[in-house]
Structures are given as C-alpha cells and as structure tokens.
Amino acid sequence: MTCTLVTPWLGRPLSPRSEPARGGVDATAILDWGAPVFELLPTRAAGEASSDHLRATHRTVGARIGAVYGLDDTQPASSTLRRGLGSCSQRLAVIEACARRAGIATRVEGLVLRGEFWYPRFRYLRPFVPDRVLLAWPSFLIDDAWLDASVVFSGTGCAAPQPFTNSGEETLFDAAARAPISWAPSGDPGCLDLSGAVVHSVGMFDSRDELFAAYGQTLRRPVRVALDPLLRRRHAS
Template structure:
C-alpha cells in the first residue's frame, strides 16, 4: 500500500508542483539520493516552504488538485497536507493516508458562532510517508512515518512545549506539526498544563489506510455534500484561518 504515482488530487507532474520541488531541492538536496533521516529532513524543509507559499484559509473542499492550490496560493489544512504529499511523491517518497472520522465538536473552538453549521463528523486524511530507502526486490518494506512525527517522536514533541494544539486562533494542524505533538491514538505522555496533545478523544473511528486521499474520499465521501460545498466554499475559501469570527458569521446568512 502507498505509492509515488500521481492522482487527480496529487498531480505531482504538474509544472507548479515540479517548480516547488526544485526550490525545495535547491535547499535540501534530492530526496532520491539520501537515507531515511535525510528524507525526513527533506520533508521538514518541504513543510516550511509550503507554509510560506500557501496561505492558510478555511475551505470545505477536499478534492482540488494540488496544482490549483499552488496557483491560488491559499489552502485549508487538508489541502496544504495534500501539497506535502504531492511534493513527497514527486521526490520519490511513497505516501499513503490514514482515514480518521473526527468528531465535529473538535472544531467548535474555531467556529464558536457557527456551531450549528459544523458537521457532526469530519473525514480527515492524515498522511504517512515511507522515508526508508527502498528495499531490495522481495525484501521487507520499511516502516511508515506519520505526519505527526515528521518533526520528531510524539514524546519528544510533547516535551518541547506545554501547550498542545487547541484548534482555536490562527494556528492550524498543519502549522502545529512543527512545534507540538498531534496524537490521534492517545499514546503520548502529555504535559499536565495547557492544551493537551492527546486528540484521541475526538476520533470516532479509524477508517484504515488508503493508497491516496483520492481513494479515501471516493470510498467514504467528503465531509459535506456537493450542494453544501457549493454554498459554503465562496464564503470560507478566501478567509484566513483565525480570521475575525464575526466575519465568518456571513456563512450563517447564506
């Protein structure tokens, strides 16, 4: 399971994706020519470049091609993670996603005035990367590295900062990866103070692993139906994460 192949969403051969890859390689070198630790370092550099190139906004669409996200220069947390996946695949690092069904109440702090519009359940595509050097033909495949551990083990990350991810304010899950533990399984010893890093209480179901986010959403659907996405996207798609919440109330009037 997992692949470096392009998909409709992960259109890694598009010139915009290739151009981003070249900028990352100019700083980090080629991921095809290094070992697992250097491949992890490559992905960390890629994360920073994407954070700088793609402004965080709210969005209800899970399916725009990565090239379109790069063209707009803005994207949701899920869309920015898709960019990271596309760059990884373009660099020769196989990716897959773990599907998580997350309680909609996890997003209440971000949308305090719009709770009635937040879905009860959200389908989340959480990427994983095979950073180990490819095994010989017939040999055992290397382990998968979760996005949560891109910047260190969960225990290391939880020990760096007392405050975990609160899902409030401007910080998104994508941005929080570099500073704190994002633990969907409840395996981390989190600090007693501040927002917790253990997010397992928000997970309603583990949907398993999929070769791509395309496959996950084809099987389990996007969080909102097509009509709801059509109505909500023009309002949310240009609003920055952490934008004035009073402004977000415009959605309630559509």
C-alpha cells in the same frame, strides 16, 4: 449541537475497512505532482534525507500557502499551490504531492473526528458544523517504515507541548510541526493528545483520492458549492 444534514452520511455509520494499504509515489487527480507549478518548488537535493526534505517542504508550503477554510478535499494540489491559499487538508495534500514527486511514498489514514473539535473555529456557526468530519491524515515511507506526518514534521518533538486548541492562528497543519500528534490515547507527555476528538478510524488508504472515493467528502456537494467560495477566502484566525 452539530448537524447531520450537511453530510452525505445522514447519521449512518462509516464502517472501517480492513484491506492493507501499500501507498505509492504515482501522481493522482489530487496529488498531481506532474503539473508545471510544482517546478517552482525546491527539489530534493542529492543525498538529502527524506525526513529533512519533508520538514523543509512543510516550512515552504506553510510560508507560501495561506491558511483558509477551504471545503473541497478533492481540490488538486496544483490548484492550491497556484492560489496560494488552502485549508489544512489542502496544504497537506501539497506536501504529499511533493513527497511523491521526490520518490517518497505516501498513504493516508481516514480519521472520523467529532464535529465539536471544530467549534472553537466556528463559534457563530455551531448549528451548521457537521457531526462528523472525515480527515485524511498522511504518513510517509522513510527507511522502510511508515511514519506519521507529525512525527516527521516535528523532528525531535517537544518535551511538554502546549495543548492544541484549534483556535487562533495556529492550525492543525502548524501544530503538526511543533510536536507529534497522537490520534489514539497515549501516555507520552511529548505528544499532542487529540484522541478525544476521534470517533474512530476507517483504515489506511493508498491515497486521499481512494479515501474520498470510498466515503465521500464531509460536506454534501450542494453545501460545498454554496459555502466554499466564501470560506476559501477567509483566513484561519
């Protein structure tokens, strides 16, 4: 059983939008790559391929920022980097900010996921799990083509990946580096097929700022304010 009362949507549908998204490299309120803390991260070497730089950034962020259950999807990437702790969404935002800092354009797809997808991580809190979760899933402009984050992070991919269970120490952030993730039905045996978790897509957006400004975050603000101080210190396990 999932809960509709903790979301700002209260059961109403999240209608997809059809406007195209061109992405960009500009800093935003969330992707605030101009903050001094980003100077502590490795910069893109001259001649380094965009994909190589992003894979290295994923490894660096994974090593420097511990996985916790933070709830604020609009937290500035610089704050996540300074704290050294972040949710999958917050850690992905750090990578997006680093990409833009290196001149690599980013954009996100708004994916509405079923709340049941998160049951394995919140076994004792199922009645409070939202019925739908809005996920900002990034892609990067590499050699004039938009590539899904997991395609970039995983490189050559995996011929027969183990299923992603959304439990234990492996998070969605981690899984994206071991095999491409398919959010739509796919017959590719090399993909992690997570299409069963998707209700629908609300389309592409120039930035995660734009997505959450249009649809709001998954949890209503009073719920986030009450729970985030506790969950953002709880390590994913």
